[in-house]
Amino acid sequence: MVKIVINGRATEIADNTGLRDLVVSCKVKPEAVVAVLNDHVIGKDLWTDIVLNEGDRLELVSIVGGG
Amino acid sequence: MEDRLVIGGRELKSRFLIGTGKFGNKQVMREAIVSSGAELVTVALRRIDIENNNENILAFIPENITLMINTSGARNAREAVRIARIAREAGYGNWVKIEVINDSRYLLPDNYETVKATEALAADGFIVLPYMNPDLYAARDLVRAGAAAIMPLGSFIGSNQGLRLKILIDVLIEEIDEVPIIVDAGIGLPSHAARAMEAGADAVLVNTAVAVAADPVRMAVAFSKAIEAGRMACLAGAGREQRTAAASSPLAGFLYNE
Numbered sequence: 001m002v003k004i005v006i007n008g009r010a011t012e013i014a015d016n017t018g019l020r021d022l023v024v025s026c027k028v029k030p031e032a033v034v035a036v037l038n039d040h041v042i043g044k045d046l047w048t049d050i051v052l053n054e055g056d057r058l059e060l061v062s063i064v065g066g067g
Numbered sequence: 068m069e070d071r072l073v074i075g076g077r078e079l080k081s082r083f084l085i086g087t088g089k090f091g092n093k094q095v096m097r098e099a100i101v102s103s104g105a106e107l108v109t110v111a112l113r114r115i116d117i118e119n120n121n122e123n124i125l126a127f128i129p130e131n132i133t134l135m136i137n138t139s140g141a142r143n144a145r146e147a148v149r150i151a152r153i154a155r156e157a158g159y160g161n162w163v164k165i166e167v168i169n170d171s172r173y174l175l176p177d178n179y180e181t182v183k184a185t186e187a188l189a190a191d192g193f194i195v196l197p198y199m200n201p202d203l204y205a206a207r208d209l210v211r212a213g214a215a216a217i218m219p220l221g222s223f224i225g226s227n228q229g230l231r232l233k234i235l236i237d238v239l240i241e242e243i244d245e246v247p248i249i250v251d252a253g254i255g256l257p258s259h260a261a262r263a264m265e266a267g268a269d270a271v272l273v274n275t276a277v278a279v280a281a282d283p284v285r286m287a288v289a290f291s292k293a294i295e296a297g298r299m300a301c302l303a304g305a306g307r308e309q310r311t312a313a314a315s316s317p318l319a320g321f322l323y324n325e
Contacts, residue, residue, distance in 0.1 A: 066111025
């Protein structure tokens with residue numbers, strides 16, 4: 001298992017989990033998600049190639065209504 | 068006479084900017100945006116709740132609209148800059164409404180941190196519209212920092228109290244010629260928006276008053292008309308207020324005068 005932080009919460013995931021698989025496993029619509037890994041935005045075309053590593057900090061954010 | 072509003076090099080036909088928060092129904096939000104005629108719409112960036120299905124708000128924003136990401140949630144300049152950069156890297160463009168707030172009761176913007184964020188983001192190529200307390204010195208600092216417009220609050224966010232800070236906004240309208248002035252926050256009624264435009268504001272940003280109306284689409288139309296009317300009145304040049312009566316009809320030469 002690999003320990004990472006998703007949206008501020010410590011989480012354990014299986015070894016060699018890809019970013020795309022992780023996002024798809026969450027109850028979100030992938031097309032609306034922006035992935036920020038260790039402070040870098042990861043374009044959706046790279047999600048399949050990125051494997052999450054121990055200590056990674058992942059932020060999954062999205063555009064919402066606001067004034 | 069030509070009456071143009073240009074912000075960040077872009078000409079806007081509508082002087083009504085609309086926010087997308089608090090709408091109970093996303094389809095109604097879409098119709099309200101269309102009815103408002105607004106070309107610039109604010110949105111926010113938030114962490115996703117990974118346990119729940121999140122609705123994709125972008126699917127409900129009409130195609131020809133320019134998004135302006137706000138930095139709500141930022142407590143200092145550094146956080147505001149980070150939000151803006153994430154949004155741009157994610158492909159949401161370079162329009163940003165800076166909103167730096169520490170105070171949770173009145174949600175007042177921190178002018179000092181706002182100036183710092185404006186400076187950093189303008190230098191980085193963003194079109195920066197800072198939400199600010201209507202203070203003349205801060206306004207001048209924001210202009211120097213590269214703001215594309217300044218957005219003083221009329222009253223507290225979401226309070227519907229209208230133009231409580233009008234005397235200070237009037238000072239900005241009189242003294243700041245370099246960039247447009249957009250009254251943001253607290254505008255509760257079309258008459259408040261009209262009054263801001265009559266006073267010489269260049270545009271108005273409204274969210275709550277439209278979103279929480281019983282009929283948001285109709286309210287968007289009402290605001291649109293009020294903003295246009297206020298602008299026309301401003302250009303037309305209003306007569307001065309008088310303390311006593313001034314007859315509209317001639318008082319002399321009456322038929323029965325001797």
